[in-house]
Amino acid sequence: MGTATAGGTYTAKLLDGPLEGRTVAAKFLDNGTPQGRIVLPANDRGKKYVYRRNGDISEFADGTGAPGAVDYAYFGAEFD
Numbered sequence: 001m002g003t004a005t006a007g008g009t010y011t012a013k014l015l016d017g018p019l020e021g022r023t024v025a026a027k028f029l030d031n032g033t034p035q036g037r038i039v040l041p042a043n044d045r046g047k048k049y050v051y052r053r054n055g056d057i058s059e060f061a062d063g064t065g066a067p068g069a070v071d072y073a074y075f076g077a078e079f080d
Contacts, residue, residue: 010067012038013058014051017074026070034070039078046080 012026012034019040026035038051051072059069 010034010061011059011069012051013069013071015054015071015073017051018042018049019051019074023069032066034067037075038072042077048078048080050075050078 009025012024014022036053040049042049052075054071054073056071057067061068
C-alpha cells in the first residue's frame with residue numbers, strides 16, 4: 001500500500017470496468033485528500049480509461065487515520 005501522507009500516495013482500487021480488480025498508486029491532492037478522478041492510459045493511440053472515486057475508503061493507514069486505499073468505479077473512456 002502507499003504512504004498515506006499529504007503529498008504521498010495511496011492505493012486506488014478499481015472496482016469494475018476494463019481494469020476491474022487491479023490497483024494503482026495514486027497521489028493525494030495538495031490538501032491531503034484522495035483524487036476524485038483518475039485517468040489511466042489504455043493504449044498508445046490516445047485512449048484513456050476514466051475512473052471516479054465512489055466515496056468509499058476501503059482501508060486506512062496504520063497510525064495516521066489517513067486513507068490507505070480508496071475505491072474507484074469506471075466512468076468511461078476518453079480519446080485524444
